[in-house]
Amino acid sequence: MSQPLIEFQGVEKRFGDTVIFKDFNFSVEDGEIVSIIGPSGSGKSTLLRILMTLEGIEGGVVNVAGEPLWHKRTANGLVPADNKHLHRMRHHLGMVFQHFNLFPHMSVKRNITEAPMRVQGKTKAEAEAIADELLELVGMSDKADMYPNELSGGQKQRVGIARALAMQPSILLLDEITSALDPELVDEVLDVIRNLAKKHSFTMLLVTHEMYFAREISDRVCFFDQGAIVEEGEPEQIFTAPKETRTQAFLNAYMSQ
């Protein structure tokens, strides 16, 4: 059996005295599309942020592509990762944020080309070719020279997706990427993800409150509560026949909204 692409082994995460994860285990296969649902504060964002190296861990090991993310292998076993190791590991990962976090002082195109040029050492021509292709993919070719504050929320988020893809990550992390959008703009963003999902060329880990969307595109849905996976399975099963009472309660509350 092949090794999972992402693997949390006995991970512990705390904020001060607040324990978010304790002996947390979770894995994602290469190419898998996994949706994470669950109530507010259950640790969904924290999971993605640990993977994006935005939050450290207090115990356990996170493996990405068979290598520890937050540790380095040495002759004396695992030691905490240094910046160089984190820099190397981040090549596997890309993230799209709830609030877009586009760089406001750069045009749309530069938002996309800056990292490939500065981080991966691509030439301007190479980076711009990638940007053009991605802008086409997200339907933003005509907005390449605009600045983020001249775009609608849906347009900003499509640029956010293109910017993450430009680094060619193998794992794409999406944290509630439509929840800051006006309802009528949600679909234009989800359509982009739908198209990506069809190709199955990335592993995707998405936190979402759009249940119909999670059901439609996921290979697996995980229901989180209080830092633990209460139930996981194929979307049909989770959404039509949840086994756990906590999952049922969460979905009922969601449906009756």
Add this chain to the structure above:
Amino acid sequence: MPFGEIISILLEGALVTLKIVALALPLAAVMAFGFGMLRLYAPKPIKYLAIIYIEFFRGTSALIQLYWIYFVLPFFGFSFDAMTAGVVALGLNIGAYGTEVVRGAMASVPKGQYEAAVALNFSSTQRLWRILMPQALVNMIPPFGNLAIELVKATSLVSLITIADLTYRAKALADMTLQVTEIFAVVLVLYFLFAQVLAIGFRVLEKKLSRGLGRGGLGQ
């Protein structure tokens, strides 16, 4: 004394004032950026040195700092001519206030910008200079403009260490001719003009730097 002659003497003084501003302003900017960044990012012992500089120069009077540099330091073997002493004292004093501007502006860049820069795998230097600083810079311009005007006004202190700036000459002319009203009216107008020119300059600069960062900007 004929008004034309008064004007020409005062304008000569004004040139001295402008020269001090022109030299002290870059010094203040270097101090503000240098110590502002040290204060934010340097390891502990160096950070404390920065804090000592900042608090010392903000916590004591500019005039006393000037006197120290010009009158007291020579006893410890460091003597400066009046011009150097004036430029150094004003540059360090305004620079100390500038560190707070730098710090505040860096802190005002939303945390999401840092996170996006990490996610795109920029190095820590790139994060600082390519992502955070350009955004912070725009926020620094208006308060830096205010400090530059403070600097212009503070230059009159150098008249007290024998530099023949605008204030010094005005005082001397007034003592000599007793045409107090005309002289100080001209002085008032000149200082006001300097301040206005600076204010306009900084506003233009802000406009230039702020494409994409205008109202409702910040990429959110």
